[in-house]
Amino acid sequence: MFPRVILNGTLIKKSQQKKKISPCNYKERFFVLDTQDLKYSERRLGKKPTLKGSIQLSTIKCVEAVITDVPIPCNYKYPFQVFYDNYYLYIFAPDNDCRQTWIKALKEETKQNNLVTKFHPNFWINGKWECCQQKQKLATGCRVYDPVDFASKKPLPQTPESKMEFPYGGHQTVIALQDYTPQEDDHLPLQKHHEYVLINSCSSDCWTIQDDKGNVGLVPCTYITEKYGKNFERFMWYNKNMTRGKAEDLLMKEGKEGGFMVRDSSQAGFYTVSVFTRAPGPNMEKNPRVKHYQIRQTETKPASFYLADKYLFNTIPELILYHQHNAAGLITRLRHPITPNGAYSQEVSHSPQDQWEEIKPEELTLGQELGSGQFGVVVEGKWREKKVAVKMMKEGFISEEDFKDEAKVTMKLFHCKLVQLYGVCTQRSPICLVFEFMHNGCLSDYLKTRRGRLSPNVMLGMCLDVCEGMAYLESSNFIHRDLAARNCLVSKNNEVKVSDFGMTRFVFDDQYTSSQCSKFPVKWSPPEVLRYSKFSSKSDVWSFGVVMWEVYNEGRFPYENRTNAEVMDSLNAGQRLLMPRLAPKSVHLLMEECWEEKPEDRPTFAVLLHELASLSDL
Template sequence: MSDSILEEVFIKRSQQKKKTSPLNFKERLFVLTQDKVAYYDYDYDKGKRKGLKGSVDIEKIKCVEVVIPEDNAPAERIFPFQIIYDEGPLYIFAKSDDVRKQWLHKLKHLVRFNKELMQKYHPCFWEDGMWRCCQQEVKQAMGCRVLETRNGVGKGLSKGSRRKSRKPLPPTPEEEKPTRPLPPQPPKQPKFSEGMTVIAEYDYAPMAPQDLELRKDEEYLILQICDANWFRAKDKYGNEGYIPSNYVVEALNGLEKFEWYCKSINRSQAENLLKTENKDGGFLVRDSGKYTGKYTVSVFTKASPQGPTCRHYNILINHQNQFYLAEKHCFSNIPELINYHQHNAAGLVSRLKYVISNRTQNAPSTAGLGYGVWEIDPRQLTFIKELGNGQFGVVKYGKWQGRHDVAIKMIKEGSMSEDDFIEEAKVMMKLRHENLVQLYGVCTKQRPIYIVTEFLSNGCLLTYLRENLQHPSPVQLLEMCKDVTEGMSYLESQQYIHRDLAARNCLVDSNGTIKVTDFGLSRYVLDDEYFSSVGSKFPVRWSPPEVLLYCKFSSKSDIWAFGVLMWEVYTLGRMPYERLNNTEIVDKVSTGYRLYRPQMANDKIYSLMMNCWQEKADERPTFQELVISIQDLLDNLY
C-alpha cells in the first residue's frame, strides 16, 4: 500500500444517487496517497481506522474544487469541497478553511496531468434532483462556472486552448442580472365559440371511435370547445363527435369555400406549385405576405418574353370598398373579381384559366391521431423504410392503420430518460403550429418505446439545402428562415425552449414548408458526451457563450442558434466554423469571434444574423421581432 500523504477526519455527505434518496452525513477517516483517496470507518476510542467504506483513484478525478455552503449550514459544514469523478461529486466537509486549502492544494497537484480534467464545474450542491447553482435537472450536465485560471492557463485547459483576449468572460450565474422578460403577448380573441357554425376546409376520416367525419365544404355546429385543438361538433344529419379545430373555419368567411384560395402558402411556394402544374393561365389566391387580411393573385404564363414565369397581383380596395386588380374593373367581393378575370385578362398577363390548388393533398396535421389519443398501439403501425439514424435511435417511415403516413422514432434503450419524456409527451402533443412537426403520440407499453410524428416527404432541411437547392432565389431562402421563426415564435409564446435548433432538426414538407422538429428533446438525453462542450455530440457550433460556459439555456439561446441556422440556409448547408474543432470554437466564440457573411446574404441579412449573435442574451431580439424583421425584408424583395 502506498504511503499516506495526508490523513484527516472529515464529514462525508451521501451521494444521493436517486432523487428520493435521503441525505446523510457521516464522519470518515480520509487517507490520501499517490494513487487514491480512500475513506474508512474510524474508532475514536482507539484512534484507529476500521473497515474501508470507499475510494477514488487519483487518475479518475476530473476536478477538485470548493463548494458554496448551503444556507444556514451548521458550524461543522461551512467548509465543503468536492472531488468529481465518473460517479459524480464526492462532497467532503473540512473542520477549517486551512485544512480545506491544504487538501485542495495537494489534490490539485496530484491530478494536474489527468487526461479528462473539466473546464467547468458546479459551484453549488446537487440536491433533490437539481443543481442548486443553475437549476439544471440532469446530474451529468456540464458545469456552469469556468475553473479559475492559474498563470493565465485554465485548470483543465490545454495550452492551445488558452484565452487569447483579456475581454472579461460573461458573469457567473450568481452575478448575472435577470434577463429581460419576453414582451407580453397580445390577448388572443377567441376564434371559435360554442354554438358557432363552421365549414370544413378538408375531408377528415375519423381516426378514433369518438371522432366525427368531416366532408369538405359542409357545415357543422360546434357543441363544445374541448381544447385549442379539438371541438365536439354535430353535422347536418345529427351525428356528433370530435373534430380537429384546424380543419374548419367560421362559416361567415367565404373564401375558404373556393378551390383557388390557398391561404397557408407563401410566394415561393405558390411559384413552385404553379410551375409544377405548368399550365398557361394557372392561378391561385393566397394571403398577401405584406399585409394581414390582404390577398394576392398568383398567375403562371408561358407567353412572357422571358419565358415561363409567375406574376403576382395584389387585390386592392378603392374608396367605395370595392375590390379590383385593374382599376377600371371593380367588384363588391373577391369571388366576383376572380370570376370576371377567369373570362377577361383585363390588364393581367393572362386570364385566369386553370384553378391550381394544394388544399386536397395538403390537409394540415392534427394534434394526435384522434381526440384524447396519445398512447398508440404498435400493432397499428406498419414499418416501410428507414429514414435515418439520430441521437436517440433509428427513424422509420411507416403507416398508422395502413393509411396515415407517419414517422416513427425508435428510442434506443439507455439514450433517453424515458419516464420523464413520457410525461412531457402529453404536453408536447398539445403544441400545434403549421411550422412545427406534429407529435401524434407514443408507444410506451414495450421497449424500445416509439415516438410517432407527422411525416414530411422532403426530409431534413440540411440535406435539402445541400442536395435539392441548385439556384435558390433570395425570396425562397428568406421564406425558409421565416418559416422557422414562425414556428419558434409559437414555441416562445408557450414558454418552450428548443435547446437544439439547427438545420438538421428541421424538416421540409412536399410543398417546401419548413417545420421545426425535436423541440425540447435534448433535456432527456442520457449521454455524458452530449453534456460536455468538448464532446462531439454537444451542439457547440449552434451555442451562445452562456451555454458554452454555463449551460444556461433560454429562448435567447434559441435565438443565437437560429442565427447559425440562417447561416446554414445562406451557405446551402455548410458546416459552421468548419475549420475549427469544438475546443477552439468555445474559446473563440466566448472572446467575440463570429461566423463570416455568406456570399448569398446581403448586408441586411447578415445584420440580422449578427443581431442574433449579440454577446449579451437580453440584447438579442425575440422570435416575434425576427418574424417582423424578416417580413419587412420580404416586402422589399416582393
C-alpha cells in the first residue's frame, strides 16, 4: 500500500551543517508529509522535482516551534524544528497559521514515537543553545516537551450553571478583535474571537489579561474589547457628544475618502456611524457628502450589531474593525477615524508590517515606460545599483490615500511567488511604488511571444507558480480580485509571480462585497461577482481557472470576439470556455472544477496546489 499524502507545500529549510565546515544557507524546498516520511525536493521550472532529503517519521523525537528574537535572514519568518536521530532540521514557514498546520500534522503522526521529555525552544547558534547557553548540541532540552499540539487544546465549554473561577477573582471577560503576536516577553498572544479575562485596564496603551491556561500578560488595548460592553472611549473613532451637524462639518473639512466616526445617536442607547465619501451614489446624491448609518441591533438575547444585512457582530468594535477592511453594503469602507480636533489616522491596525521603507527621490533613477494600467504607469528604474520597476500614480485617476493603501496591502504580503515591493517614494509627485524587476514582463505577452516553443511541463510549472502564490494569499486571508495572466510577471529565470495588488483586499470571513461603482474584469469573473459583486477566495479560484486556460492557449484572450454582455449570458446559461488544444485532460478537469457554478463546490488553492503538484510528478 502506498503511503497517504497528509500535507505539502513550499517552505524554506536551513542547512543542517552536519560538518563543521558545512556552509550555512537557506533554500526553498517543496515539502511533502505522508504517513511514512517527511520529504523535501528542489523544484525547477520545466523539470521534474529532485529529491533532496527524506526523514522517516519513526525517527522523529520532537516537533516544535522555535521562539527566538534572533534576526531571521530568509524571507519566511516563522521557524519550527524537527529533531530526528541525532540531527536538527530547522524549517521556516511564511506565516504562523502555516507553521501551526505543519506542527500539528507532524505531532499527530509521531505521537507514538520514542519522544524527548525536554526540548530547546531556541536555535543552536555559534556552538551553543541560545535558550540555555549549553554548548553540547545533543544536551538535554531546557523546556518540557508536550507531544500534543498547543493549538489543538481547547478548554471544555462552560455549562450555563457554572462560572469559571480565576485566581484573581471575578474580572470582566474580553474578546480578541484580531490575532496578536507579541514582541515583548511580558506580552501574551491573542487569537481572534477567543475570550480572555481582564485583570487590569489602568494603562491607556496596554491592558493585563489572563488566558484560559492561567497565563497572564499584556496586550494592546485596541486589540481587545469588553464582551457585551459599551466602553468605546479608548477607540479613536468614538466621539461621544458629537451632533449630526458638527460631524458633517468636521468630516467635510477633513475631506478624506472614508473618513468616519461613531457617535451617540439622537435615539438614546443607539449609535450612528458617519462617513465621508466622494463616490457617486445611485440616486445622484450631491458630491462630496456625508452618509449616516445607524448601528442596528437584532432582537435576540444577547443582541448582535450590524450596519448591513448578514454582517452580524457580538460587539460594536468588532463591527467597526470589519468595516474598516470591507465596505460590505456601505458607500465606502471606513478608512480614517476622525477625532474631535480633526486629526485622523490612516492606519487600520498598528502592525509594524504596515510600515514601508521610504525611498529617497535622489536614490531613484527613472527610465523608459514598461506599461500602464487604469490607475498607474510602470517605468523601468534603478535604485541602489539595482534594476527595479517603478509604479507611479496617474494624477486624477486615484487618490493618494488609495495608492498608499495598495502599498500597505503589498507590504503585508511576502512570498517567493509574489512580486516583491521594495519600498515607497512619497517625497516626489506623483508618489510611486518600487518593485523587484521582472525581466520577461507579463505572462500573457510572454506566452504570445513563445507560441509553439513551450513544453507541457513548462506550462504546468507556470500554473504551479501562480497557484502557489495564490495559496499563500488564501492562507493569509487576502483575495486578489484581479487575477489574470496580464497581472502575473515572469522573472529572468522564467519563474512566474503574481502581481498587481491594486484590487487586493484583506478579509475576515473570506468574503468581500464591493461597492456598486467598482469595475472588475468580466471575462475572468464568476457568476456571483457579475451578479452580486461578491468576492472571495473561491472567486479567485474561478479566475485561476481562466489563467490556466490562458497558459494552455499560449496567451490567447478568453472569449475572443465576444462582448461582456454575451459572456455574461453564456455563463448564466451554464456554458464554459472550451478545452485548450494543448491542455491534458487532467488539467482541463481542474479548470472545470474551478468553474463550478456554486463557490462552495470549487476547490481551495491548497487543494489545487496538491493536485497540480501530483500531475508534475507523473
